[in-house]
Amino acid sequence: MLKNQRTVGIVVALVSAVNFAVANTLAGVAYKGGSDPLTLNATRFVIPTILVFFMLKFAGKPVLMKGKANWAGITLGLVTAIYSFALLQAIELLPVSVAILLFYLFPILTAFFLAFLGWGRLTPTMVIGAFIAFSGLALALAVQFNELDKTGMAFGLVSAVGFAIVCTLSNRIMRGQDSRQGTFYISGTATLVMAVASISVGEFNLPVTAAGWTGFMASHILYAAAMIGFFISVSMVGAAATTFFSNLEPIVVVGAGYILLGQLITPWQMAGVTIVVGALIYASRSKSDDTVLEPAE
Numbered sequence: 001m002l003k004n005q006r007t008v009g010i011v012v013a014l015v016s017a018v019n020f021a022v023a024n025t026l027a028g029v030a031y032k033g034g035s036d037p038l039t040l041n042a043t044r045f046v047i048p049t050i051l052v053f054f055m056l057k058f059a060g061k062p063v064l065m066k067g068k069a070n071w072a073g074i075t076l077g078l079v080t081a082i083y084s085f086a087l088l089q090a091i092e093l094l095p096v097s098v099a100i101l102l103f104y105l106f107p108i109l110t111a112f113f114l115a116f117l118g119w120g121r122l123t124p125t126m127v128i129g130a131f132i133a134f135s136g137l138a139l140a141l142a143v144q145f146n147e148l149d150k151t152g153m154a155f156g157l158v159s160a161v162g163f164a165i166v167c168t169l170s171n172r173i174m175r176g177q178d179s180r181q182g183t184f185y186i187s188g189t190a191t192l193v194m195a196v197a198s199i200s201v202g203e204f205n206l207p208v209t210a211a212g213w214t215g216f217m218a219s220h221i222l223y224a225a226a227m228i229g230f231f232i233s234v235s236m237v238g239a240a241a242t243t244f245f246s247n248l249e250p251i252v253v254v255g256a257g258y259i260l261l262g263q264l265i266t267p268w269q270m271a272g273v274t275i276v277v278g279a280l281i282y283a284s285r286s287k288s289d290d291t292v293l294e295p296a297e
Contacts, residue, residue: 033212077189
């Protein structure tokens with residue numbers, strides 16, 4: 001892998017993580033303004049679908065993929081809808097910090113899935129860095145495991161496994177494909193599935209305040225940018241590296257919560273932030289592609 005491409009790919013992954021974090025924080029503003037998680041999830045995939053459609057059209061690129069990639073893209077969209085719903089349920093049944101921590105098992109799971117399928121090779125840096133980062137997240141999110149809802153725990157694990165599957169398969173599908181095509185399939189399918197789910201349960205609550213609408217729209221725009229950036233990074237440096245550097249997202253959530261929502265940060269959380277940032281620096285400064293799953297021969 002070219003050094004410049006790797007550097008750009010990592011930067012894109014980090015920017016994507018920041019956008020995801022701020023988007024999810026602003027979702028809280030939308031909820032306070034009268035919206036709800038199901039409505040937000042039913043509409044948040046619309047903007048990236050429309051955006052990548054016109055990006056492909058203006059670039060003179062085909063919107064649809066060929067052969068098996070078509071069905072693979074639709075399948076990834078279905079799995080995306082499932083893990084999004086599972087994460088939503090986990091957040092409802094568990095403390096948010098616990099739900100997020102469970103979800104962030106996905107970088108580790110992605111690495112092991114790729115290795116198990118023979119699509120990559122685990123490296124010491126990847127394994128050590130992933131476990132150090134996960135430990136730091138537990139501190140940064142101030143997780144407490146007292147009397148947790150077992151159903152919520154199950155939903156949290158399903159969300160992590162689901163997103164790891166998306167990352168693993170997209171790593172394969174994006175090879176030789178325009179990353180925007182994959183994003184179109186995934187976001188488009190997820191939009192249809194989440195819309196049907198929202199209509200089926202009879203819940204579709206848009207914000208009723210100006211602040212709510214600001215948070216709602218800003219969250220959607222940043223989520224679209226984050227989603228497109230995520231899959232661009234996957235196409236440049238692979239799923240393992242992209243998901244690893246996504247560990248920055250919960251750290252930004254802590255900071256955004258302090259700035260936007262006035263949430264306090266404890267010394268233990270600061271220690272966790274330091275550990276995660278250290279793990280990311282450790283991985284980014286290592287030689288060659290040690291931070292990612294190296295392609296299997």
